Amino acid sequence: MPGDTLTLLADRLRGPLGDQWVITDPVRLRTYECDGLTYHRATPGLVVLPETAEQVSAVVRACAEAGVPFVARGAGTGLSGGALPRTDGVLIVMSRMRRILSIDLPNRRAVVEPGVTNLAVTEAVRADGYYYAPDPSSQQVCSIGGNVAENSGGAHCLKYGFTVNHILALEIVSPDGDIMQLDALDPGYDLLGAFIGSEGTLGVATKITVRLTRAPEVVTTVLAAFPGVAAGGKAVSAIIGSGIVPAAIEMMDALAIEAAEAAVACRYPEGAGAVLIVELDGPAAEVAGHFEQVERICREEGAFEIRVADDPAERAAIWKGRKSAFAAVGRISPAYIVQDGVVPRTALPGVLARIAELSAEHGIRVANVFHAGDGNLHPLVLFDDAEPGAGERAEHVSGMILDLCIEHGGSITGEHGVGVDKARYMPKMFTEDDLDTMQLVRCAFDPKGLSNPGKVFPTPRLCGEVPGVRKGVHPLVESGKAEQF
Amino acid sequence: MTPSEPPHGIDAELIKDCVHCGFCLPTCPTYVLWGEEMDSPRGRIHLMGQHVEGAPLSDAMAGHFDACLGCMACVTACPSGVQYDKLIEQTRAVVEREHPRPPGERAMRALVFALFPHPRRLRALRLPLRLGAPVARRLLPRLRALHPSLAAMVELAPPVPAHRTRLPPRVRAVGPRRATVGLLTGCVQGEFFPGVNAATARVLALEGCEVVIPRRQGCCGALSLHSGREEEAVRFARATVAAFERAGVGTVVVNAAGCGSTMKDYATVLAGDEAWARRAAELRTVDVAEFLAELGPRARRHPLRLDVAYHDACHLAHAQRVRAQPRELLGAIPELRVKEIAEPDICCGSAGTYNLFQPEAAAELGERKATHVLAAQADLLVSANPGCTMQITAALRRTGRKELPIAHTIQVLDASLRALPVSALTGGASL
Incomplete structure (x- = not known):
């Protein structure tokens, strides 16, 4: 039944998109079965690769009319399964919409298509002394459209803010196929703010106006090696406590360093139990003053080696290890889970100690890489997928880390999003009433629930349905329209 | 000589190294062209995995493997150390064994492999190539209609020097x-x-x-x-x-x-x-x-007042990780300036026999490279691979904007050591 609907849909879309860009071959479809989180897989019913907003609109309208769910996908680098396809739906791949449409330096903005990579924006304006500030570790490959969906962060968000602070306007295709404009300057409700970070549940962005930031006069990167994470954690708190807002403060523990060394030979100080990367940027005099303070604090907290980089090549060498850390873990473990949680900065040493205990108790290695400045943890839970039960144990430890974050008043995600992976943790963090209120927002944009369903919310329900505990079979299931509500 | 079996099949363990992070995507020439997952290294590894798990090698699957240039830019980009070079070599062997090619394609492959790896046969072609080149170029559109690969061969053939240089033993x-x-x-x-x-x-x-x-x-x-x-x-x-x-x-x-x-x-x-x-x-x-x-300079370098654009050949930069040395050798020549070409990691489309078997994609990549080369505004392009040299020459010719002289790194060094005038490199005659 859904097969027939999809066949008809494919036939309908071949006209507006062109044969080549409507994919129905099962082998090809399967290459889209997962994004950066391979733990969840689903072969899409249909894949389309539009090149214009009009084509996206045609696809979404066709889906809306046929009652078929759709999922938008950028570069497929997401780590929460936010772009996990639907077997009964259409996957709208945005990778062909990758033109930089205009650059307006006097007004410090650029208009780009969603498939443009994060780094490509910076590269287009670097020579003029500008850059695009949010910098996820995957910035060379992840798309701006995906960044908008996930409200992506990155190492430098400590000082410069997340994606939401750098988007000035959006053109979106609403879940019924209309092309709409959202602008930060619009009076009334902040719909732009609501859309950013909505993980594809409110529509598909087709044109993105980004803020360009003036490159700082000076950038100094400091690499400080500590005997362990506790000392490093204390240094972080002391630096922030002194009133300095570094561009970034990142920490890696011994296991993460080992992985990075294996992958990119970053040559961090030998014997380090933790390294701290502190980046300072701004006017030369200010950076020089802050640097002295940072260096002193690090020494006081037990740093045994401090390296300083002032030129781009040296800075890149320091960052290389950090930026490649996630994928680099592939060198020391056959499989791993990248976790993303937040704790108050002051809770860092305690939480890290508890993670180490959990790791020992369950015989599961955990490498820690994190944005220490804002308490955003990225524990990498390592396991061998060939070993029976190891995956489940890792999943268990990974889940307990999130519980730990909630216990300490933190969050289940700092920047990777909820996606499909963490939907089940939402009720631990929010009450039923909270979730129902969020659902009302979603219903305002997407009453049919076709835009990336199954993500963010643990129990999708019909719009118009009375919030509250549901009893019995869902009406959609009862009417034969759905199998899994 | 005892016959020995080359390793068979695709190594599933090598496939497992891929963590699906996607860092390879922006460096893959075909992903840059088409933006499709199955024409990216990550997608191709996924397809290899499907085949290992039992999915038959369909025309579609073989097509995506054939479309890979084998430039190895993904090997450089991969933080997880996936040995894509080994994987694609194994996969190509599987394709040759298991995938029947249509007669036209088969004939074309037979021709190429009966010709290029054989210096003597290539030598026999020198005279007809030299005499026939102008005629053949005029026939290009008709050749392209007949077989795009034949047209590509004619277009790529370099001007052949009149006399063979015989090197002493x-x-x-x-x-x-x-x-x-x-x-x-x-x-x-x-x-x-x-x-x-x-x-x-x-x-x-x-x-x-x-x-x-x-x-x-x-x-x-x-x-x-x-x-x-x-x-x-x-x-x-x-x-x-x-x-x-x-x-x-x-x-x-x-x-x-x-x-x-x-x-x-x-x-x-x-x-x-x-x-x-x-x-x-x-x-x-x-x-x-x-x-x-590695040896270090001993002979005297004479000045060459030249701006050269250095082109990274994929099999040098990605496969052998030789990037700094040619730049170092060139940069040590007095008065010579080395200019960088944008998108240095992206293949020019030559890729061994790729421009013969996949002429359309190769031509598109060639023109992209030619545009970046011209933007570097150099007097001379330096390329250390004959395939790249032919491919970029043909692409530059198609853009019709400017004839740019091309030389190998070693020819520039040779000119400097022998105190030759710049015109020995830019005049084109002696190259």
Whole structure:
């Protein structure tokens, strides 16, 4: 039944998109079965690769009319399964919409298509002394459209803010196929703010106006090696406590360093139990003053080696290890889970100690890489997928880390999003009433629930349905329209 | 000689190394062109996985493997250390065994592999190529309609020098001898760009090396290996190893990126037979720029007032990780400035036989490269691989904007060591 609907849909879309860009071959479809989180897989019913907003609109309208769910996908680098396809739906791949449409330096903005990579924006304006500030570790490959969906962060968000602070306007295709404009300057409700970070549940962005930031006069990167994470954690708190807002403060523990060394030979100080990367940027005099303070604090907290980089090549060498850390873990473990949680900065040493205990108790290695400045943890839970039960144990430890974050008043995600992976943790963090209120927002944009369903919310329900505990079979299931509500 | 089995199938363990992070996507030429997952390294590895799990090798699947240039930019980009180079080589062999090609494609492949790895046959083509080139270029549109690969062959054929340069079997070192090395003359390099081999021998000699140039050396096997013709590659590899063993050298200097990367991998290519694998391991292959940088300069560099754009050949930069050495050699020439070309990691579309078998994609990539090359505003383009040289020359010609002289790194160095005028490089005549 859904097969027939999809066949008809494919036939309908071949006209507006062109044969080549409507994919129905099962082998090809399967290459889209997962994004950066391979733990969840689903072969899409249909894949389309539009090149214009009009084509996206045609696809979404066709889906809306046929009652078929759709999922938008950028570069497929997401780590929460936010772009996990639907077997009964259409996957709208945005990778062909990758033109930089205009650059307006006097007004410090650029208009780009969603498939443009994060780094490509910076590269287009670097020579003029500008850059695009949010910098996820995957910035060379992840798309701006995906960044908008996930409200992506990155190492430098400590000082410069997340994606939401750098988007000035959006053109979106609403879940019924209309092309709409959202602008930060619009009076009334902040719909732009609501859309950013909505993980594809409110529509598909087709044109993105980004803020360009003036490159700082000076950038100094400091690499400080500590005997362990506790000392490093204390240094972080002391630096922030002194009133300095570094561009970034990142920490890696011994296991993460080992992985990075294996992958990119970053040559961090030998014997380090933790390294701290502190980046300072701004006017030369200010950076020089802050640097002295940072260096002193690090020494006081037990740093045994401090390296300083002032030129781009040296800075890149320091960052290389950090930026490649996630994928680099592939060198020391056959499989791993990248976790993303937040704790108050002051809770860092305690939480890290508890993670180490959990790791020992369950015989599961955990490498820690994190944005220490804002308490955003990225524990990498390592396991061998060939070993029976190891995956489940890792999943268990990974889940307990999130519980730990909630216990300490933190969050289940700092920047990777909820996606499909963490939907089940939402009720631990929010009450039923909270979730129902969020659902009302979603219903305002997407009453049919076709835009990336199954993500963010643990129990999708019909719009118009009375919030509250549901009893019995869902009406959609009862009417034969759905199998899994 | 005992027959030995080359390794079969695709190694599932190598597939597992991929964590699906996608860092390879922006460096993949076909992903840059089309933006499709299955034409990216990550997608192709996924397809390999599907085949290993039992999915039949369909036309669609084979098409995505064939579309891979084998440029290895993804190997450089991969933080997880996926050995895509090994994976695609294994996959190509599987495609050759399991995937029946249509007759036209088969005939084209037979023609290419009966011709290019054979210096003597290439030599026989020199006269007709030289005389027939203007006519053939005019016939291009009709040829393209007949078979795009034939048109590509004609378009790529370089101007052939009227006289063959015959290199002596041994070139004595100038001054005290610092090393004795063998020189691979190659197939396309030797027949179409003989000036490169002559310059290599001269520079090595001027830097104090005795150069041994075995007469009877054949193809190194690179074209065959990169196209899944394993057995042919093994035959060529063994013959090459034997040729240099007979010449009594332990180090072979190579000036063609594709050949160098294959020869460095001989121990793997010949792994099926222990004795041969050992013999291969005893022969050291080194790129000429890598070798000279390691040796250090001794001969005097004379100034060349030139801006050169250096093109990274994929099989040098990605496969052999030789990036700094050629720039270092060029940069040490007084008054010469090295300019960078945008998107240095993206392949020019030559990729061995790619521009013959996938002419449309190759042409698109060639034009992209040509545009970046022209934007560098140099007097001379330096490329260390004959395939790239032919491909970029053809692309520059198609853009119709400017004829840019092209030389090999070693030719620039040769001109500097011999105090030749800049026009020796930019005049085009002697190259």
